Amino acid sequence: MTKEEYLSLAEVKELLKKEKSNREELMPEQKLALQHAEGFAKLTPAKSRKLVKDLMKIEQMSESNAYKITDLLPEHPSDVRAIFSKERFTLSKEDVEKILELVKKCL
Numbered sequence: 001m002t003k004e005e006y007l008s009l010a011e012v013k014e015l016l017k018k019e020k021s022n023r024e025e026l027m028p029e030q031k032l033a034l035q036h037a038e039g040f041a042k043l044t045p046a047k048s049r050k051l052v053k054d055l056m057k058i059e060q061m062s063e064s065n066a067y068k069i070t071d072l073l074p075e076h077p078s079d080v081r082a083i084f085s086k087e088r089f090t091l092s093k094e095d096v097e098k099i100l101e102l103v104k105k106c107l
Helices: 009-022 028-040 045-055 063-072 077-083 093-106
Strands: none
Touching: 009 028, 009 045, 045 063, 045 093, 063 077, 077 093
16 A cells, blocks of 8 residues: 655656656656646745745644645735635634745745
């Protein structure tokens, strides 16, 4: 059974580029995923892993939300609140500011 784990767009981009160099051609789904990752990944894999690690220190932060923040890199409080809108809690103003500060530090 394979282990499932979250990956940032930067990590997906890195993995698909390695896969592309190992074989002649990627499958159509992989090509689309690579194209998407190349267009939207703004951080390096190392920076994205560090950001996820830092975000996970915030109380009430789930791994899925940490990766979503890493991929979207929100710049405004309303963007952060939109990511957490499906949760049954609301983030404190301090947590929202901390998230924005961590994101800004990575850019």
